[in-house]
Amino acid sequence: MPDTIWFRDDARPRRPRLSRERIVAAAVALLDAEGVAGFSMRGLAARLGAGTMSLYEYVRTKEDVLDLALDEVIGEIEVPSEIQAHGEIEGHGEPKPWRELLIAQLTQSRAVMRRHPWVPALTATRPLLGPRALARSRLFYAALAEAGLAGPVLTAAVGTLSSYVNGFVAAENIWWQKVRTPAADAEIRARVAGHLDAEFARLSQVEDADFDGQFLLGLGLILDGIEGRLGGAGR
Template sequence: MSIWFREEEPARKPRLTRERIVAAAVGLLDAEGLAGFSMRALAARVGAGTMSLYEYVRTREDVLDLALDEVFGEIDLPGPESLPWRELLARQLARSRAVMRRHPWVPGLTATRPLAGPNALARAELFHAELARAGLSGPALSAAVGALSFYVSGFTAAENTWWALVRTPEADADIRAGLQRHLERTAHTTLATSADVENQDFDGQFALGLDVILDGIEARL
């Protein structure tokens, strides 16, 4: 059962703290990714025995839930200024992408556990409230939130994977140029002329794709 759905036992007098463990978990995930994350490695990072961690969390999955929600807290919520729903959500999604670029393990985790921590819920509430005020409700509202969430996590996951393998803009340009030459030698004329495979502007691609989704949402209002 997720940590967010359980009643927590009273905290013991700490030798460590849960906050320190979570901060170390985020650092370990940033350095090693999910594949390199273990309670033993986490204990070594905080200078404690592995079993001592279980005085503060019950399971490895608890630590992952807490680390993920900690990182959601880095996605700044809007200030007091009043913005149109579309501009506000576009800004929030750009902030989400920036956080997922800093923490490449985040997109993969978001699909595997309930996002029910306080930071995740505050940001989900913002999206639902803005789109509800814009005029959506019921399944259409849920579908719109899902489309936006899946777009940012999917785009950024692909972006993170690409740069982890390719590493430099120069290598990226070489691959794109090679793909363009290959397409021009095939019978796929639409791809060769319209796929824009040599476009290296990830920021622009993200913003344009987001505009397309927001156009579709706005058309339903």
Template sequence: MPEAIWFRDDARPRKPRLSRERIVEASVALLDAEGVSGFSMRALAARLQAGTMSLYEYVKSKEDVLDLALDEVLGEIEPDEGPSWRATVVRRLTQSRHVMRRHPWVPALTATRPLLGPNALARSRLFYSTLADAGLSGPALVAAVGALTSYVNGYVAAENTWWATIRTPAADTEIRERVGRFLEENATELSRQAQVDNGDFDRQFLLGLDIILDGIETRLGADA
């Protein structure tokens, strides 16, 4: 894996026509439009109406641009605190989900690179300190952060893939009805349990999150 930009002292010369800020802004827009698979330095240069080689006056590589774009959108997660540790976690992960819905390429990048940019670090500090102040420490703290992060990333990755494929609420309803009829005819018990007619992604996300938080709260009570 190429060395992440955050490990380098990478103050690069600036020219008046471009800036790292403009490059990052255009990178986010390109990623939103084309995803990671459609991202290239050539496509980015075209969006900026600049030569491809001119970008390297500001960044060392494509990976640098992806790191910077990712940290930029992570800054959309407001690092605010709720009235309790649970409320703070729910706010943080709900906002994270909204950011990853607006920028569907985010889950893939968060899974493949260190999140060490200023925005990522600020939000990680709050997340860890919230759970630490609740009473978690050591491996239990790390495991709780990992479980919650994996939940939101996995949920949104599946949600994004679903809507990229199904595309409309009407199509979502139709496939759920077809699956429901099939299960009623071929797996009656599973049909009752799975409730495939429930297409409320918001409610399901919060319910799943509550179940994980209940487990964490039980752990806190056991360690008291």
């Protein structure tokens, strides 16, 4: 297990000109602009108009900054108000059905990863132990546990949902980084469809550019599998 800021009591002295909050906000902006590969403490310091070494008054390492930036943007995924801090659904009112709740959460996750294309790369390389990430994880485990999953099956269900969203959005981000416009996307799809025989083109529906619809269909298939495991009829 790598060393991570979440395992340490790492309070650092504060100077008025900088703060950990300012550093994290600048780190998110730099990651949005340059990605993980282009991120550096020197570049972050330049964005803040500070010396590189002054950043280490607030964080110990570059990895700490990445951990904090990742948890910051995960906080853009809203945890419903009916979910208590310990992850359980409050007793008053009707809770959202687990399926509806997870679709809403994962749709928000995709939107966050589209706004911040560097997120999938970081979620794959570090434990997600920040307060915002843990709140979201508690929500997933609680929803599926209340639906009836437990033990390794519960863990596998959470992991499968997470991997699906991360993989889908990582591929989607790379595609749009290369293709850039819907017009170019449509041109490529038309050329591919013309290259395939008619039967294969019909089956593959390669000209379908509805990423939103494809995402929800794929997510629905996974949730159908989970529901089938619970003994439901699926959808």
